[in-house]
Amino acid sequence: MESVILLCAVAAILMLDNAAAFQMLLAQPIFAGPILGYLGGNLELGFELGFLLQLIWLSSMPVGAAIVPEGNFGSMAATILGIFLTRMHPQYSEFIVFLMIVYGILSSFIGTRAIHLIRKGNEIYLTWLNNKLNQGVIISLGRVIFFSLLFNALVVFIFFMVLTILMAKFFELFQGVLIADLNKIGVYSRIAILGSGIGMTATLFKEKKWQAWYVVGLLIGGVTVFYEIL
Amino acid sequence: MKSFKNIFKLGTLDVLNLLWRSFFIQSVWNFKSMVSIGFCFALSSIGRKVCKNREDYVAFVKRHLAFFNAHPYFASYAIGAIARLEQELHEKDGPTDPTTIEKFKNALISPLGAIGDRCCWAVIRPASLIFGLVGLAYIENQNLKILYLFLTFVLYNIPHIYIRLKGIIDGYSSGFEIYKKIKIENFEKLLNFFKILAIIGLGMLISWDIREALTHHWLMFLLFIATLISSFWMRLKKQMFYTPVMVSLVLAIVCGVI
Numbered sequence: 001m002e003s004v005i006l007l008c009a010v011a012a013i014l015m016l017d018n019a020a021a022f023q024m025l026l027a028q029p030i031f032a033g034p035i036l037g038y039l040g041g042n043l044e045l046g047f048e049l050g051f052l053l054q055l056i057w058l059s060s061m062p063v064g065a066a067i068v069p070e071g072n073f074g075s076m077a078a079t080i081l082g083i084f085l086t087r088m089h090p091q092y093s094e095f096i097v098f099l100m101i102v103y104g105i106l107s108s109f110i111g112t113r114a115i116h117l118i119r120k121g122n123e124i125y126l127t128w129l130n131n132k133l134n135q136g137v138i139i140s141l142g143r144v145i146f147f148s149l150l151f152n153a154l155v156v157f158i159f160f161m162v163l164t165i166l167m168a169k170f171f172e173l174f175q176g177v178l179i180a181d182l183n184k185i186g187v188y189s190r191i192a193i194l195g196s197g198i199g200m201t202a203t204l205f206k207e208k209k210w211q212a213w214y215v216v217g218l219l220i221g222g223v224t225v226f227y228e229i230l
Numbered sequence: 231m232k233s234f235k236n237i238f239k240l241g242t243l244d245v246l247n248l249l250w251r252s253f254f255i256q257s258v259w260n261f262k263s264m265v266s267i268g269f270c271f272a273l274s275s276i277g278r279k280v281c282k283n284r285e286d287y288v289a290f291v292k293r294h295l296a297f298f299n300a301h302p303y304f305a306s307y308a309i310g311a312i313a314r315l316e317q318e319l320h321e322k323d324g325p326t327d328p329t330t331i332e333k334f335k336n337a338l339i340s341p342l343g344a345i346g347d348r349c350c351w352a353v354i355r356p357a358s359l360i361f362g363l364v365g366l367a368y369i370e371n372q373n374l375k376i377l378y379l380f381l382t383f384v385l386y387n388i389p390h391i392y393i394r395l396k397g398i399i400d401g402y403s404s405g406f407e408i409y410k411k412i413k414i415e416n417f418e419k420l421l422n423f424f425k426i427l428a429i430i431g432l433g434m435l436i437s438w439d440i441r442e443a444l445t446h447h448w449l450m451f452l453l454f455i456a457t458l459i460s461s462f463w464m465r466l467k468k469q470m471f472y473t474p475v476m477v478s479l480v481l482a483i484v485c486g487v488i
Contacts, residue, residue: 020257023302025355025386030362031379043372051366058359060471061351069472102479105472122260126267126295133292138284141271141291148258148267185486191450192482194439195457196474198432203465204356205429213426217433224368224434225441 004084004164007040011076012157018072019062019115020152029053029075036076040083048097049079052190053104055197059204071104073111077160078104081167088168092178094186099171101193107163114159118152239317240402247275248313248398249391252306264299269309276313280320290316293328299339301346304412306394308338310401311408318405334406341412348414350390353421357428358386364431367438389420453485 014035018027025031029050037046057071078100085096125144132139240248255268273294281287300308312335319326365378401408414421436458443450461474 019259019302020254022253023256024390025358025383028359030359030366031383034376034379047366047372047375051363054359054363056471056475058356059465061347098479098482101475105475119259119261122258122267123262125258126260126263129267129295130292133288133295136284136288138288138291141267141274144267145254145257145271149254152257182486185483187446188450188453188485189479189482191439191443191446191454192457192478192485193475194435194442195454196461196478198435198439199458199461199463200465200471200474201356201360202432202462204352205425205432206466207425210425210429213429214433217430217435218437219433220430221434221437225437229441 003040004080005161007036007080007083008157008160008164010039011036011080011160012153015073015076015156016149016153018070020149027072027076029057029072029079032072032076033079036079037083040080040087042083042086045082045086045093045097046079049075049082049100049104052097052101052193052197053078055193055201056101056105057108058197059200068112069105069108070111070115071108073114073156073159074104074106074108077107077111077163080160081164084164084168085171089171089178091180092183094183095178096186098182098186098189101189103167110159110163114155118155121151121155122148240313244275245395245398248272248309249306249395251275252302252309252394252398255300255305256302263295263297265302265305266295266298269298269300269305270294272305272309273312273316276316280317282320286320289328293332294335296332298335300342301350303350303390303393304342304346304397306397307401307408307412308335308342308397310398310403311338311405312401313398314402314405338409338412341409345412345414345417349417349421350393353424353428354386354389357424357431358382360428360431360435361385364434364438367435389424449485449488453481457481 011032014027014032016022016027017024026035031050033048033050033053034043034046037043037050040046053071053075057069057075060068060071062068081103082096082100085099086093089096125148129139129141129144251272251274255265255272257271258267259265260267270291274291277287277290277294281290294312298308312331315326315331315334319328319331359382362379362382365382366375369375369378400411404411439454440451443454457474457478460477464474464477465471
């Protein structure tokens with residue numbers, strides 16, 4: 001339980017990098033996955049979930065003020081739960097990867113609600129600041145930023161904790177019906193996500209004048225793979 | 231027009247202070263005024279220097295708490311330009327009045343948002359992440375993977391911080407003229423580099439995935455090709471990401487059961 005609290009707290013801090021501060025990529029699954037994996041004692045799973053979940057959201061862009069499914073939130077929620085479940089049920093490790101992909105997508109929509117709640121809550125600061133200014137009182141904006149970040153991290157932490165506990169209990173309900181053969185689905189889902197992720201991302205770079213570079217990439221990759229086989 | 235040396239009054243510490251504060255521009259993002267509190271926070275260090283009395287500073291804060299939105303990185307162009315205009319307003323050495331500053335700030339919202347989305351979210355970020363994914367795919371050793379992720383972090387954050395810093399300096403040196411520098415053509419070389427990097431990366435990922443699929447089972451190869459083509463096609467048809475992903479997962483379940 002302590003490790004789940006730690007992971008949720010670290011994930012809540014990493015989520016600040018998503019949109020609230022810095023935005024240096026640390027909230028992206030490719031970074032957050034290994035960080036959470038390392039802290040949770042399963043770096044390999046962190047790398048794997050980070051890799052697969054990153055591919056899913058690579059082609060999604062937050063344009064302007066639009067609210068899109070929070071892929072980074074979903075990925076962190078999935079990595080935390082994945083680490084927890086793999087520790088409890090290592091026999092289903094491959095199937096858990098499949099489940100975490102599905103759960104990551106579903107929780108990205110819950111993440112959107114969390115972000116909406118935070119942004120709605122931030123309106124209180126604006127109203128308060130304007131009221132104080134009308135009274136001629138000057139408030140330190142640095143303090144407002146600090147408390148807003150704290151509120152942001154707290155809301156996200158609560159969401160992560162509740163989701164992880166609920167989903168872990170939900171998984172327990174299916175203990176009796178799960179069989180080791182389900183791991184096959186996990187193996188196939190990995191390949192399916194690789195194909196799907198690359199296919200979706202390729203739409204971002206579909207201009208004709210750059211297409212020759214795909215061949216260069218395929219050749220470099222082909223030579224590297226061939227060299228490894230030899 | 232004044233030369234750069236004549237008009238540049240910001241010291242290195244002022245620029246670094248603006249840069250540091252620009253990292254928090256979206257911290258108090260809200261639906262009423264969007265990034266205005268963060269924007270005002272970034273400018274407040276300048277406000278405290280140029281405002282002559284308390285009333286002046288209250289008016290300054292009120293002015294910048296009004297609605298504003300921009301791409302978080304490219305907002306630094308507005309920060310730099312407004313810092314200069316505020317300085318001119320308070321030193322009475324330019325054709326600036328508070329209403330003009332407000333109108334100018336509003337006029338910057340669309341171009342800053344558009345160029346930021348096109349440069350950073352559509353090219354630099356996905357390209358850097360593809361670079362990272364290639365490393366995770368090809369490198370087996372976990373320590374080397376961590377080192378490679380660090381490289382990815384640096385690769386992304388060099389242009390990221392460069393844009394923020396250049397925005398403050400260019401904005402301050404140009405003032406009203408900044409709109410001439412907010413053009414996608416000015417970032418062409420940077421974008422071309424990242425586009426080539428991304429496409430080579432995608433090609434390398436396809437090679438790696440084909441090898442992965444073929445070493446397991448021929449059905450995996452078919453699944454990979456089917457999901458690759460179907461997802462590309464569905465995304466072209468403007469489907470949200472979850473439709474291609476869900477279709478791919480259903481195919482994976484079918485293959486797993488077979």
